[in-house]
């Protein structure tokens with residue numbers, strides 16, 4: 271197969287991980303007889319520096335013209351003082367919206383080889399941590415109206431609005447049920463229905479969908495309770511579906527309990543097969559240019575792209591198995607080091623994964 | 628001293644813990660020569676059953692007429708199907724607003740005797756968990772406009788609004804700085820300033836206050852990152868100040884890492900000394916009437932009331948020390964049981980604490 275991949279190299283240490291990822295993709299292409307064409311697209315700090323805009327239309331167009339998009343991570347201290355509209359994150363939010371990517375999949379899964387790195391007790395980890403947070407990505411308070419005005423008494427008031435329409439809930443709810451159906455068939459809808467109207471509308475829509483998925487065990491949980499349960503008993507979860515802001519918070523918490531956020535990929539998808547694939551970690555400005563950043567989450571994001579956007583399951587398996595064998599050999603980057611393991615830099619970790627392919 | 632305490636007995640297993648708490652208060656009164664008058668006020672399920680309203684004005688008036696309010700916990704399956712305005716939680720929200728309680732203090736502190744119950748690894752717990760979340764309690768999306776309407780295309784849309792005015796931020800920000808000043812002098816403001824206008828206004832106001840508290844080390848963190856850091860490295864925190872919804876989620880997460888939510892009290896205060904004191908746990912419907920619920924969080928809430936509303940520091944110390952000695956003796960309720968300890972029911976735990984007073 272021939273595929274066009276838009277590549278957002280990203281900021282700070284991000285180009286280092288993207289570089290290793292493209293080496294892995296090239297190797298897979300060679301081995302399985304595919305051709306991947308890469309088109310660099312600028313977003314985030316790089317785009318601000320080049321165009322004064324975190325995502326100019328022509329760069330978004332490159333992403334829309336591609337079969338899928340691979341992203342490292344954007345942002346860094348250099349761009350932190352800028353006003354809201356010109357910040358790197360704004361580019362990311364506009365990319366998600368511009369590509370119609372409403373479904374963000376964030377797996378929280380422990381690699382057995384890295385289990386000791388979890389901040390949770392071994393007894394809890396031993397029960398298994400393997401769930402997915404399906405986060406709504408282009409609605410809610412992220413994309414509602416934001417305004418700051420002056421009240422009659424002279425003080426300022428800011429107001430953010432959190433809107434959700436039925437169709438926005440239905441399409442992500444469906445992804446939640448479909449994802450659960452392919453796994454252990456348990457879906458938990460997380461919300462704050464005792465306070466929010468949006469949450470109550472979520473529940474109404476979810477109940478409607480539930481009738482279509484009688485094989486899936488459906489439950490509901492308040493977000494504050496969920497923040498507790500993820501720490502107390504993560505084994506209870508299979509798939510969690512939730513709105514944008516709750517998903518942001520809970521998925522970060524969930525990734526941390528795996529103990530190795532340098533290993534966690536994510537996918538963002540819309541109605542078609544074109545997606546955006548990125549590690550959940552940031553651009554790690556503090557270690558940029560040192561060739562010590564962990565490229566694995568980005569490499570695993572590419573594997574997700576092969577699986578979910580290109581239907582290349584064997585190729586994705588090959589990458590994931592290569593990563594697993596590298597871990598079996600005790601090879602680690604600095605973020606995951608433990609006694610008895612060998613510490614590799616970013617390029618060397620890329621080499622190690624390539625060698626297993 | 629003579630003090631009037633409004634007592635909200637609460638629902639399900641709540642009256643059991645309140646009963647033990649009043650026994651403890653009576654003992655303190657006797658020992659230190661105080662008189663506490665109790666006035667029962669109905670809120671939550673009890674008020675719904677009696678008056679069809681989770682907080683009728685006459686019951687709120689009882690709270691406003693008191694020197695302080697003690698609450699167990701409200702809610703339960705019996706009232707879950709009711710529409711929003713008639714649910715027990717609505718009573719709690721109206722009580723907070725009606726009493727002007729904008730500052731919710733939620734300590735996350737490990738009792739050394741219960742450290743093994745933490746879901747976190749011993750290495751992390753050993754670094755110390757002792758921080759306070761100062762949560763804004765009567766603003767933000769909890770008290771903004773909530774509405775559900777039909778769009779032109781016939782589908783429903785729900786919209787929740789999250790407003791914050793400068794004075795609302797300033798008063799809670801000040802509590803954050805003051806609280807930090809009395810402790811290890813570190814304050815972290817948690818928000819989502821890369822997305823929300825309200826968060827950006829929070830930062831503006833916090834920066835203004837910062838100038839008045841040069842002795843406090845001030846920092847800022849995004850809420851998603853904070854949800855990670857609480858699990859990864861809780862020792863880094865002293866005082867966290869945050870808006871209502873983020874505070875709800877993070878304080879529940881924080882209480883869980885202590886491993887014993889049956890031990891965590893909370894206070895909610897406004898401008899005066901009158902406060903609302905309640906355990907952070909719920910009404911535990913599943914164990915109601917069995918005399919096995921842990922009364923300690925409610926008893927410790929009463930201790931907080933003595934300390935913060937009545938200025939009775941020695942009396943509060945006496946209660947807290949009594950609880951600590953009970954734990955030293957290996958006495959536990961079922962929720963905190965571990966090998967070698969003795970399991971007590973609710974009344975017996977009350978007896979044990981009384982005996983140490």
Ligand SMILES: CC(C)[C@H](C(=O)O)[C@@H](O)C(=O)O
Nearest residue numbers: 359360362363518821822851
């Ligand atoms: C950078 C930020 C706007 C973004 C978000 O909140 O969605 C990030 O935290 C994420 O989760 O991808």
Ligand SMILES: CC(C)[C@H](C(=O)O)[C@@H](O)C(=O)O
Nearest residue numbers: 464465494716717719720875
């Ligand atoms: C019951 C609910 C409305 C309440 C809240 O969200 O504030 C509770 O979770 C709490 O934290 O006291």
